[in-house]
Every structure is written in C-alpha cells, then in structure tokens.
Amino acid sequence: xxxxxxxxxxATSIVAALDSAGYRVTGPRRRLAELVAGQDGHFxxxxxxxxxxxxxxxxxxxxxxxxLDLLAELGVVERIVLPSGEHAxxxxxxxxxxxxxxxxxxxxxxxxxxxxAEAVAAMARDSGYRIQTHWLELFGLCRYxxxxxxxxx
Amino acid sequence: xxxxxxxxxxATSIVAALDSAGYRVTGPRRRLAELVAGQDGHFxxxxxxxxxxxxxxxxxxxxxxxxLDLLAELGVVERIVLPSGEHAxxxxxxxxxxxxxxxxxxxxxxxxxxxxAEAVAAMARDSGYRIQTHWLELFGLCRYxxxxxxxxx
DNA sequence: ATTTTTGCAAACCTTTTGCATGGAA
DNA sequence: TTCCATGCAAAAGGTTTGCAAAAAT
Numbered sequence: 001x002x003x004x005x006x007x008x009x010x011a012t013s014i015v016a017a018l019d020s021a022g023y024r025v026t027g028p029r030r031r032l033a034e035l036v037a038g039q040d041g042h043f044x045x046x047x048x049x050x051x052x053x054x055x056x057x058x059x060x061x062x063x064x065x066x067x068l069d070l071l072a073e074l075g076v077v078e079r080i081v082l083p084s085g086e087h088a089x090x091x092x093x094x095x096x097x098x099x100x101x102x103x104x105x106x107x108x109x110x111x112x113x114x115x116x117a118e119a120v121a122a123m124a125r126d127s128g129y130r131i132q133t134h135w136l137e138l139f140g141l142c143r144y145x146x147x148x149x150x151x152x153x
Numbered sequence: 154x155x156x157x158x159x160x161x162x163x164a165t166s167i168v169a170a171l172d173s174a175g176y177r178v179t180g181p182r183r184r185l186a187e188l189v190a191g192q193d194g195h196f197x198x199x200x201x202x203x204x205x206x207x208x209x210x211x212x213x214x215x216x217x218x219x220x221l222d223l224l225a226e227l228g229v230v231e232r233i234v235l236p237s238g239e240h241a242x243x244x245x246x247x248x249x250x251x252x253x254x255x256x257x258x259x260x261x262x263x264x265x266x267x268x269x270a271e272a273v274a275a276m277a278r279d280s281g282y283r284i285q286t287h288w289l290e291l292f293g294l295c296r297y298x299x300x301x302x303x304x305x306x
Numbered sequence: 307a308t309t310t311t312t313g314c315a316a317a318c319c320t321t322t323t324g325c326a327t328g329g330a331a
Numbered sequence: 332t333t334c335c336a337t338g339c340a341a342a343a344g345g346t347t348t349g350c351a352a353a354a355a356t
Contacts, residue, residue: 023310023311024309024310024311024354024355024356025355026310026311026312026354026355027312027354028311028312028313029311044345045345045346046344046345046346058313059312059313060312060313060314061313061314061346062312062313062314062315062346062347062348063311063312063313065345065346065347066311066312066347067311081234081235081236081238082234083234083288085234085238085239085240085320085321085345086238086344086345087238087345087346098276100276100280100282100284102282103285109280109282111276111279111280112276112279113272114271114272114273114275114276114279115268115271115272115275116269116272118267118268119266119267119268119269119272120267120291122267122268123251123253123264123265123267123291124291124293126264126265126267127253127262127264128295128296129253129255129262129291129293129294129295129296130293130294130299131253131291131292131293132256132292132293132294133291133292133293134289134290134291134292135236135289135290135291135292136287136288136289137287137288138273138276138277138282138284138286138287138288139284139285139286139287139288140277140282140283140284140285140286141282141283141285142281142282143281143282146283176335176336177329177330177331177334177335177336178330179329179330179335179336179337180329180337181336181337181338182336197320198320198321199319199320199321211338212337212338213337213338213339214321214338214339215321215322215323215337215338215339215340216336216337216338218320218321218322219322219336219337220336238320238345238346239319239320240320240321
C-alpha cells in the first residue's frame with residue numbers, strides 16, 4: 001500500500017475543467033488531456049511535445065505551452081520550477097500542499113504540512129517580511145529508486 | 154535596527170576565496186567581485202553582464218556565467234531559481250539557511266530554521282522518500298516595500 | 307457569423323560551449 | 332613556459348509571439 005500515490009488525473013476531468021471555465025474543447029486539448037493523464041511524475045511542456053510528436057498526435061509545440069499554462073491557471077496542474085530552471089507541471093489536488101520529486105525517476109508525491117506553516121509564520125515574524133507565498137520543494141529518492149540504487153551497489 | 158540584513162560580501166573576500174581554492178585571480182574576476190559585492194538582493198548572471206556593459210568594465214557575458222557558477226561551487230554565493238526559471242544568485246553565509254526574497258525590490262534576507270528541519274524529517278518519514286535536499290523559498294514584501302505599498306494606497 | 311484555438315515559424319532569452327588568444331603563476 | 336581564463340561568436344535549449352487558417356460555439 002502506498003501512502004502517497006502520485007495524484008492521478010483523468011482526461012475527462014481535465015476536459016471538464018476547461019469546458020466549465022468557458023474554454024473551448026478542441027481536438028488538440030482532448031489529446032493533450034490524455035497525455036497529461038498518463039503522466040505520473042512531473043513533466044514539462046517540451047517533454048510532452050516531444051512525446052506527442054513521436055506518437056504523431058498532431059499537437060503543436062506551442063499548444064502545449066499555451067494549454068499547460070491555462071491548466072495551471074485553472075488549478076488542474078501546478079507549475080513548479082526544477083533546479084535546472086525548467087518549468088514543470090504536476091497534477092495537483094486543490095488544497096495547499098507540497099511536493100517531493102524523485103531525483104531519479106521524477107515520480108512525485110504530495111506531503112502534508114507537518115508543521116511547515118508554523119515555521120513559515122515564525123520566519124515571517126523574525127524577518128519582518130510579509131510573506132505572500134512560500135514554496136517548498138523536496139528532492140530525494142522514492143521507495144522504488146531507493147531499492148534500485150541499493151540493488152546496483 | 155534590522156534583524157536580518159542582506160548579507161554583505163566584500164570584494165576582497167570573494168577574491169580571497171578564489172585564490173585560496175587555487176583559482177587564478179584575474180582582472181575580470183576582480184571586477185566581477187566588486188560588482189557582486191555591490192549587490193544586496195538577488196541577481197542573475199545576465200543582469201550583472203548588462204550592468205558591466207553599461208559601465209564598460211570589459212567583462213564578457215560568458216565570464217559571468219562561468220565565474221558565478223564557480224563562486225556557487227565555492228559556497229560564496231548561493232544559486233536559487235526564480236519562479237520565472239531564471240538562475241539567480243545571492244550572497245550567502247556558510248551554514249544551512251533559507252531565503253526570503255522581496256517580490257517588489259528583490260532584497261533578500263536569511264532566516265533561521267524555525268522548526269523546518271523537523272517538518273522535513275516528518276515529510277520524509279510519511280512519504281517513504283529518502284530526502285536528498287530540500288529547498289524553501291519565501292516570497293513577500295520586505296519592511297521597506299510594505300511601507301511604500303501602504304503609502305501608495 | 308463570430309470568436310477562440312491552432313499551427314507554423316520566427317523571435318526571444320538565458321545559458322552553454324568550442325576554440326584561438328591572452329594573461330597568471 | 333605552462334596552463335588556466337577570457338572573449339567572441341555560434342549553438343543550444345526552452346519559451347513566447349504574430350499572424351493567417353481552421354475549428355468550435
């Protein structure tokens with residue numbers, strides 16, 4: 001049993017989110033939704049574009065950038081920034097949360113607050129800054145990769 | 154009195170860090186060190202290059218990227234990633250710490266742990282991931298900008 | 307019929323790299 | 332004299348944008 005499964009998002013609900021927000025449901029967006037639904041780690045617009053090209057899905061590169069931006073605005077996916085500076089997206093639940101990204105396979109898990117909110121509040125108090133947003137990213141090895149790394153040794 | 158002043162780094166100690174690590178002390182690196190010493194918020198290689206060009210310091214763009222990379226390896230500055238994906242650097246103290254970046258003026262402050270380590274440990278425990286590194290960035294308004302924003306209203 | 311989306315290609319930016327030259331040790 | 336560092340320019344990504352054509356409502 002996995003405590004923290006990657007959040008799975010089905011294509012239907014992605015399309016529904018677009019539709020109910022008044023955006024048009026188009027062929028490319030449907031196919032893109034399926035591609036996104038098939039991802040279980042983080043992914044970049046670029047990566048999906050490459051994948052789509054290989055599968056001859058007929059979705060242009062620009063569409064990925066535009067659509068993923070849109071999905072991020074709608075809160076369907078969350079945009080994170082990798083240490084390299086690339087923009088990546090992960091499927092996300094509605095509430096505030098943070099991600100752990102596996103540095104080996106890219107799998108992500110979400111984690112609960114665990115006292116972070118208080119720590120951030122304390123930092124705000126001490127620094128005199130009025131915090132607008134905070135942003136915690138954890139990088140590490142997921143269970144599977146820990147095992148694989150151990151096997152290799 | 155400011156509790157958390159931006160860390161000021163003087164040019165001399167930057168040069169000393171290079172020297173003692175066995176790297177050559179060159180003209181461009183000296184001038185770059187002064188430029189870095191003059192920054193009090195975060196800055197990108199690109200920004201410094203533009204600045205240097207305006208001041209006719211004769212330091213090429215590539216040198217900024219190479220030298221700042223080096224300084225980050227030496228621990229003289231820390232590399233952060235802005236939400237836009239750009240790589241930025243901030244002067245930093247040696248111990249583990251986190252930054253608050255002012256979203257209006259770019260001023261940074263460093264903050265103490267405040268229970269973050271325990272929170273991260275708890276997240277590791279719950280998720281089953283073996284955490285390799287974590288990375289907290291806070292964005293908000295510094296004291297000065299809070300006041301200025303209030304004045305404008 | 308109207309308005310949004312798309313695709314294409316070009317433009318943009320930041321960052322990286324190859325290679326010959328120049329400078330530090 | 333021996334390498335390391337620099338400058339230049341080109342390359343390499345990733346991301347954005349203008350515009351005409353296509354598709355959705």
